[in-house]
Amino acid sequence: MNPGSAASTALCPVCDIPLRFAFKKGRFEYGRCPECGTVGTHPPPTDEELADHYAKAENYKVLKKYEESYAATYRRTARIVKDAAKRKMGVEGLENISALDVGCNIGGFVKALLELGADACGLDPYVNPDDISCEELKKRISRDESDYGGQADFLTMLGVIEHLRYPAAALAESRERIKDNGMIFIQTPDSESAVAKIMGRRFFAYQPVEHIYIFSRRGLIKALERAGFVEIEASRQWKFLSASYVYEQLGTWGRGFQWLLWPLRKIVPGLSLPLYGGGMTVCAKKNSCPKATEKAE
Numbered sequence: 327m328n329p330g331s332a333a334s335t336a337l338c339p340v341c342d343i344p345l346r347f348a349f350k351k352g353r354f355e356y357g358r359c360p361e362c363g364t365v366g367t368h369p370p371p372t373d374e375e376l377a378d379h380y381a382k383a384e385n386y387k388v389l390k391k392y393e394e395s396y397a398a399t400y401r402r403t404a405r406i407v408k409d410a411a412k413r414k415m416g417v418e419g420l421e422n423i424s425a426l427d428v429g430c431n432i433g434g435f436v437k438a439l440l441e442l443g444a445d446a447c448g449l450d451p452y453v454n455p456d457d458i459s460c461e462e463l464k465k466r467i468s469r470d471e472s473d474y475g476g477q478a479d480f481l482t483m484l485g486v487i488e489h490l491r492y493p494a495a496a497l498a499e500s501r502e503r504i505k506d507n508g509m510i511f512i513q514t515p516d517s518e519s520a521v522a523k524i525m526g527r528r529f530f531a532y533q534p535v536e537h538i539y540i541f542s543r544r545g546l547i548k549a550l551e552r553a554g555f556v557e558i559e560a561s562r563q564w565k566f567l568s569a570s571y572v573y574e575q576l577g578t579w580g581r582g583f584q585w586l587l588w589p590l591r592k593i594v595p596g597l598s599l600p601l602y603g604g605g606m607t608v609c610a611k612k613n614s615c616p617k618a619t620e621k622a623e
């Protein structure tokens with residue numbers, strides 16, 4: 327704890343209490359919430375810094391390059407969403423179910439949802455339309471949120487909430503964009519995962535500028551409850567990624583890790599690796615009548 331540090335004045339986005347200094351990374355400090363374990367940077371990046379960062383972020387170029395191999399990961403995730411929709415919304419499939427993928431990048435996950443029959447759209451203020459591979463997808467992806475006036479049956483955020491400066495407000499806003507009986511599905515790093523604990527300040531998710539708040543599982547559950555969601559389920563996020571993709575992504579985090587995978591990549595470049603990187607998958611149902619529930623409690 328460093329009481330004089332800047333992070334000691336930053337607040338947990340869930341508990342509204344000061345974060346305690348945890349470690350320094352670059353010119354940013356990260357603090358941890360003593361109540362829920364959520365980790366945040368302080369000072370948060372400015373809008374200019376964020377726009378500048380996303381304009382040149384290398385890992386997004388990698389995503390574009392490996393669009394095909396990443397498609398399998400999105401298809402697996404879409405099937406997980408389909409199962410969640412069955413549990414939360416009581417639907418047998420995603421045919422004609424409307425979906426909004428927030429922070430959709432070049433639309434890989436929107437495409438996977440469309441393949442399952444969903445009426446899916448995407449939103450991403452930083453996407454370059456020229457990077458979107460087909461015309462059908464281009465029509466369904468927007469940089470401007472005012473394009474979506476209505477509500478969707480469900481909303482997805484894959485690797486998004488950790489990038490937001492106001493995540494609690496984003497969850498409350500998300501709830502308004504979801505129809506009654508609908509759900510939200512989130513994937514994000516977990517600040518209290520075993521991987522995060524073992525790696526400490528070297529945890530992949532602690533990326534200043536880009537990742538602002540890394541929630542703990544209990545922190546995200548609390549944030550969702552406050553935003554008006556119920557029936558919250560959380561589990562570990564497994565990723566199945568090609569050895570070549572993982573090799574290249576490790577390069578964006580630091581070359582020191584790359585040698586670990588080099589032999590594997592040479593032998594079986596198309597190999598798909600099941601990886602647990604310290605992420606979590608959380609889905610929850612919209613509480614359509616929060617006031618009535620409060621009274622019942």
Ligand SMILES: [Zn+2]
Nearest residue numbers: 338341359362
């Ligand atoms: Zn907290």
